Amino acid sequence: MQRNRHRRFSFSVWRLPRLAGVIVVASSLLLLASDNRPDRIPSYVSWTPETIAAASAGDAFRGMLLARHCDHCHGAEGFSAVASTPNLVRMDKLAIWKQLEDFRAHKRTSRVMEPISESLSPRDVADVVAYYSKLPVFTDPQDNRSFPQSRPDPAHAGIASRLISFGDGERGIPPCQTCHGPVAYRPGVPSLATQNADYVLNQLEAFASRARANDINEPMRTIAALLTEDERHALAEYYGAGLGLQPGSSK
Ligand code: HEC
């Protein structure tokens, strides 16, 4: 009897520090998990009837007035003055809305666009989205726009055109056009057909290095990292030259 009690006592004494250790480890793991969790969520946007309605409810006229604050960089007609700033013309409303929401939530980082989008109310966002998504595409060469940029050499155009139309099955790269169009088109995916070369290249590099991580389910972080440096340049030049408007063109 006496021996038994002694054994039980020594048993619990042994257990105590181990139990404490387990609690410390478990709570620090919990803390780590809760610290990291926001980073693992690429975007707070998900496509539901409510978000689609919110992104579609804007007043294009009010948006036009607000867009005067954006003209300086994105151009009065949605074509920006410099090739490192994105053209907003021809972009789907859901794509513009998602990017502005991601900048506002700091899910996509940009020293320029984070403060600008934070200064917009949800109604302002919907209004500028309505304005930009309705802009007509003029290719007036008289305008001082940077788009389209010069054509890539035929070898580079061939590399890009193959990736856009066919991808590369061996490396698991799907054709860009299955998501970006113009043949197939998915909601929330930005159009690349009228996008600037420098901007496209910067974004491909940012996805590849995971500096940009707001793509839901990581299609772009995965694809951009599978591309070679030369392919990223070829794709950027191809879209920047306006060749994405006629997919399959390698001239
Ligand atoms: C001072 C210059 C500047 C101003 C003003 C500006 N932008 Fe931008 N905008 C940029 C740059 C640069 C980027 C690209 C950021 C990056 O590299 O990720 C950008 C990116 C964007 C994008 C993402 C485009 C894409 O293809 O993903 C949207 C949408 C956008 N801006 C909308 C606006 C709106 C709306 C306004 C006005 C309320 C505005 N911007 C004002 C410079 C500007």
Ligand code: HEC
């Ligand atoms: C499975 C669908 C899918 C495929 C295939 C795909 N993309 Fe994307 N891409 C996306 C999505 C979704 C986004 C927007 C991510 C976000 O929400 O910010 C995007 C964004 C981009 C952007 C940034 C555009 C902007 O306006 O900021 C570039 C550049 C881009 N993709 C290039 C490519 C290229 C080049 C290929 C082919 C090698 C490709 N993508 C294939 C889905 C895809």
